[in-house]
Amino acid sequence: MKAKTVSSASSVYKMMNQLPRAEELGNSLFLVVDSYFRNKPVMKNWISRLEKSAEVVVYWVQAGEELKNLTRFADHVLRIQKLLGPKFGKNFCIVGVGGGSVGDFSGFLASVYKRGVPHVQIPSTLLAAIDSAHGGKNGLNVGGVKNQIGTIYPPRRVLIVKELFKNHNPDRCLEAYGELYKMAWIQGGELWNSLNQMKRIDLESMWVGLPQAIAAKYKVVKKDPRNFRTSSYFEFRPHDGACFRKLLSFASWLGCFGGNGFCFFL
């Protein structure tokens, strides 16, 4: 399958400081939002701003693997049908705001609801901003096994919004750094060099590294949209061990060696 939609990565994704205005999204918006943000002023303010110039329906979801449970999907669709009623027709855009689980759920929903409606991803974890929000791969879990049912449905746009990452705790940053490191290992070159120059693992440094990481992701997606062969790119490269040592020291410092981030990276 050819990944036509990623021929120009920069037109697909955009980095911005604040959540987008309605004009960037459309007149009829179905927002699938991680309930982590339910009482956060940033989300409340954004939704009220959108409501001033667009028809907006919000569907709050609990992030995590249960959201991706296929057996629950029909219940979600029934609730969504009731929420949307007849007013939206087929001319609306599904905007997923959250980490990878919300991205997978909203992407899958967009790909099958009314046989497909436009999808915009607004990743709220750095991990999703680097990886899962791009390329259109989505998956639901079946019988506890991850990503057994899914589609490849590239989002119209991926909007990476800095203000959403402000409350990331250090181990989430480390997780994202793990992904960045993996990509740098695969890619070498400029990404690898800038990772070596990274002095700290925090939002500011990750923000600077994001465009290169995303470019690396689109390169892989372009070669292999279904990511079947990704593991074959992940071979040992004879770079110096500075990044690896840095990752080890940060992981031990945070006491999460063997925890989420590091296991994920491996």
Ligand SMILES: NC(=O)c1ccc[n+]([C@@H]2O[C@H](COP(=O)([O-])OP(=O)(O)OC[C@H]3O[C@@H](n4cnc5c(N)ncnc54)[C@H](O)[C@@H]3O)[C@@H](O)[C@H]2O)c1
């Ligand atoms: N489709 C793909 O290509 C792809 C690639 C990699 C991973 N994934 C999927 O992504 C999922 C993991 O995604 P994830 O780790 O990005 O997040 P997630 O959606 O699983 O969320 C993890 C936690 O972070 C919280 N959270 C979200 N945004 C936050 C923020 N800004 N500040 C603080 N907490 C926040 C959520 O509420 C949740 O508790 C898995 O289901 C995995 O299968 C998909």
